[in-house]
Amino acid sequence: MTLPVPFEPIREELRDRDACAFVHVGREDDPTLRYLGRTGRVDGELAVVVTAESAMLLAADAPAAARETFPGDSVLPAGAGIPTGERVATVLDDLGLEGTVLAPRTVPHDAALYLENSGHDVASTAVVGDARVAKTDAERLRQSTVQSAACAGMRRAAAVLDSAHVHEGRLDWEDAPLTALRLRREVDAAIAAEGMVPGFTAIGVGDEPATPRSETAIEPGQTVVVDLAPQGPDGYHGRLVRTFVVDGDGGWTRRAQLAAEGALDAAIPELSPGGADAVQTELDAEVTAYGFEPAPDSGGYGVGLERHERPALDAGELPVGAVLALDVRVSDPAEGTVRLADLVAVTEDGGELLGAFPRSLVP
């Protein structure tokens, strides 16, 4: 049930850099801490300590809840009222560990100072960020499950838009104007009914950017961008973006949809361990071939415990196992916005789509 953490790369880094321990401190909504601690609903500040011998989680508030999911060796109740960094220093002292401590660059400043004041050098390591780029099979499976809930949410959006009808130049649904807010609530309820957290649903009507705060009334013929980034109980995200038009007259939106769909179809096979920039090039070339200019933020980004994380498409290699959203955007102030995004895993043989949802403009 619980997700393992590959502690071995951290131990290898400890050996390579002759360090006595790896330490991170944070709340569980810090993605680095969440990755290492695998907790789900533990309040307060936590610490993860990895040594050559042991992986420990320090939890002040709910050590029993943390024990349910922490895949390391032990969960220690952190001393109530004692700063977490000081408590970590005591744990290292009790274990007789001296010398350099490695920590992510985002370790809280006070925790680093407590460690320094107790005689350790604190040095920065990127080992956790590096390890998070390539997802394990278990992580990818969680992202697939979340993506299924994104598809359920999108089905609900399409169903609501499909059952809306034109009334005095606007769209009505269930006897009231259909707004971005009402549409978002329906979508979020569908995602929640699948057991996932609908924390990041954004709707964009016409040329407005997709935002969770939109309350815009939807008119016939307008582009409606539905941007879903639900989160699973383990913290992993999905990502699915579709664009719908109710009662559209074709023309620009239809051509923009073909361009975006063509770009995805061309780029997904490129998601093998070559250069990431080849994927961006393929996306942009296809959009351009249809006579459009890709929006500046049309492209792709890694998806995992963060909605945007490594790898970026602008440089570097794509490791096998990386999970990305390819997110193609075509925009025209006079016509609206067409966006399509799919979630894709990098394999030796090209991209593997996680979850499938039709790309049609017609809901």
Next chain:
Amino acid sequence: MTLPVPFEPIREELRDRDACAFVHVGREDDPTLRYLGRTGRVDGELAVVVTAESAMLLAADAPAAARETFPGDSVLPAGAGIPTGERVATVLDDLGLEGTVLAPRTVPHDAALYLENSGHDVASTAVVGDARVAKTDAERLRQSTVQSAACAGMRRAAAVLDSAHVHEGRLDWEDAPLTALRLRREVDAAIAAEGMVPGFTAIGVGDEPATPRSETAIEPGQTVVVDLAPQGPDGYHGRLVRTFVVDGDGGWTRRAQLAAEGALDAAIPELSPGGADAVQTELDAEVTAYGFEPAPDSGGYGVGLERHERPALDAGELPVGAVLALDVRVSDPAEGTVRLADLVAVTEDGGELLGAFPRSLVP
């Protein structure tokens, strides 16, 4: 629409400590950054810089989205690829600011080092944590709205349990065994339909602790603890806990419910700006008067951008405006658990209940 931030206490602290700027760096799910930046769906690392003259937000990924909600003076696109701390140092340098920089104790270590390397002393300040304890009227109103969604979720839980029926010694609902997981999904869909994020719904059946991961099948006569901590689009939480029993035989659960209800009724009027420990004493005394021993974690805690935050009930003063959950727990391994929690604001005249939901055991 957007929530203001009282920057004045920060400026007062700058004057008192002869510092040139306040700085914090983090992602928006860091509650300190969320409080200062008021963003809702901005990816990547952000920085808030407050000087005597100006409050600025540095956002690399989506400055336009950040501008929608940041209540300060300006949103600067952070330099892509440049570490946030280095970018902050450049901003201070461009403004000609020298000397001490104040930062929360959790500022990322690398950001503090960039500031130190550019000639600043970095000193810790608790001013933001202190300011967050007493909620503004606008913040309390947001928490009331979130709490209404918690009530909607609880109504859904009661309705599902009420329409379940006993079948071969277990509870069935809609032709299948009613499990904690099915119940949670129904509750979460109801919260999402209210426009709130159901990220932290936990169910506890019998004597198991309430957890979002429970898949336990519910039996007649068992206590069912429904623990809701939904989050609004601004990040503020509600908190509501109720306990239900389907087809119970009264006895222990009924007496435990009376004790918990009596404790809440006795403690809520005590939530005036006196000592917080008086509230804890009142809660415990009432539970004891009914012949029960309060569970070790029976008590109260501040609720805001974090599910548990200041003030604690174990010491200190309760400032007017603080919002707390009073969370009373009575547990018996043989009988189950009864928990009741309400969300309450501290006023000059005692506690003011935010949202009201019946406390009956009968769903």
